[in-house]
Amino acid sequence: MKTPADPDARPAISRNVSRVVPDVTALKALAHPVRLRMLGMLRIDGPATATELAVRLGLNSGATSYHLRQLAQYGFIEDAPGPSRRDRRWRASHEITSVPAAESEGEAFDMDVAFTQAALSLQVSLMQKAVEEYAELPLAWRRASAANDIVIPLTPAQAEALTGRLNDIVMEAMAAAPPLGKPLPADMVPFSVMLHAFPYPGRVPHGEDGNGP
Secondary structure: OOOOOOOOOOOOOOOOOOEEOOOHHHHHHHOOHHHHHHHHHHHHHOOEEHHHHHHHHOOOHHHHHHHHHHHHHOOOEEEEOOOOOOOOEEEEOOOEEOOOOOOOOOHHHHHHHHHHHHHHHHHHHHHHHHHHHHOOOOHHHHHHOOOOOOOOOOOHHHHHHHHHHHHHHHHHHHHOOOOOOOOOOOOOOOOOOOOOOOOOOOOOOOOOOOOOO
16 A cells, blocks of 8 residues: 655635535436536536537537536536637536435436446546556655555445545545636646445345345
8 A cells, every 4th residue: 555645734725615416317417428527627627618628528519519508407517707608618516426325226226326337437547547647747646646455344334434434534635625627726736536435346145135136
């Protein structure tokens, strides 16, 4: 396991992190790889037009505009002030999306699974790009990076408590940092923390009661 270097002492900003908890219909609109990428770009890099996003995504502006309208319809993005009314600019409405675990049957469960798969595909792609850039990073950023794999025997309640504590730590750090999509100090960049926590594959019987079909 790598041990991160001690962080620089900075005054806490102590702000509220805006989040959205989508309902089933909104989650259905979001669980699309292109829309997830677009929303992430708007959150991290700030407002953009459909044309600008099309260039970055390698799509035509018509397809990009369609996906933007879908995101706007369900409140994930909104109009952003811009220098020209001809070039409509969009910005993210929230900094993070929270998707609680759904019950084990019904449309909500199906969308929970679909969104998790779409999000994982995007995250794996980002992690692969990070690995490709790792050797070129300055030593300070290589020390701050991690690729840990830790297995701990836990009960479901203990596992939920652990992931909750880890998530709280990350959210505290986010609340103490400048908001995404805004200019940052010269020594700051967006830093990605991906929390993947799950029972070791093949060790839990299928079925909500633990007995399986």
